[in-house]
Amino acid sequence: MVGMSLLRSAAAIAARLSPLKSGNAATNLLTRTIPQTEKVAVRWGHGKKMFVVKPSEFYDKRFLRLLQFYVLLTGIPVAIIVTCVNVFIGEAELVETPEGYEPEHWEYYKHPITRWITRSFYDSPVKDYEKMMAAIHMEKEKADLRLAELQVRRHMRQRGDGPWYHRETLDKDLIDHSHKSSPDN
């Protein structure tokens, strides 16, 4: 074993001293573990190449890459659309309402995208107002009827002459008046 290492170091010295001799070429050296330092490809030439030991940046970089991708996936089309709308269509101008003209509910807004949203998705505020008034009216009628019912119950219970608060009594044809039918019984 010691003889092998001696042989190896002798072959390395021979290779280093005369690299161009055919017996000393890298392929037919005794072992392949001898570093041929003068034959290493040095790319930039200056500065010692360091292997910096640091924790893996793979997961962080992957997260940021994916975040950027998914944000820009819808972000860029939205930005292009908004830019085109602002450049080609532009905001509205304030004018006096012409006589006898009732503007639609979206014609009270300035920006074209707001106008489109209120036109396509939202109900007009007049409709919402009327819906709320209708709901209030129905609740008011229900409340009034409930109060009236309480009043009616009170009266019928007190006076007893209405259709409510009847108590079942015995049929008067079943009463036997025979023991009281004449004054001398």
Add this chain to the structure above:
Amino acid sequence: MPSDFEKDAYPEPPRQTPVVDKQTSLPNPALILSKLFYYSVDLPVTTFRDAIDGVRAKNKLVYYHQKFRRVPDLTDCQEGDYLCYYEAEMQWRRDYKVDQEIVKVIQERLGACQQREGPSYQQNCSKEIQQFNEVTKNFQSRYGDLGAYASGRKCLMKQKERMMAAQTQNA
């Protein structure tokens, strides 16, 4: 600023261009710099703006100012007439918003005045200051501590308290 602002409320400051009294034959660096600024910044920006306006002129949109009809107030409603209550409440809310905007406009006028006059604003824009104080005092007394759940009823009750306090003070 939009082009339809009130010219009296925001007066232009007097121009301070000095009389040209050139005593040297050297070129004026201020003139050179202003020309440079004009050709490098002002002219491209103006041409860009005109180009965009030219494109926009084809699809011109207009918008209108919504005017609401006046409806009976909370004090003119019968008791139990919830529809009347609702309309009065909506009207009160619109008026509250309008009053907030009025206060903002007065505030902006005061700020513009201060900016215009510089260090001597306290004596030069006394009118704006007095107007601002009056408007904010009135706003505070009417809508002051009503809070986030303010309503027409609460404002009316606050007005009643104010009238009662005034009566006890007078009597």
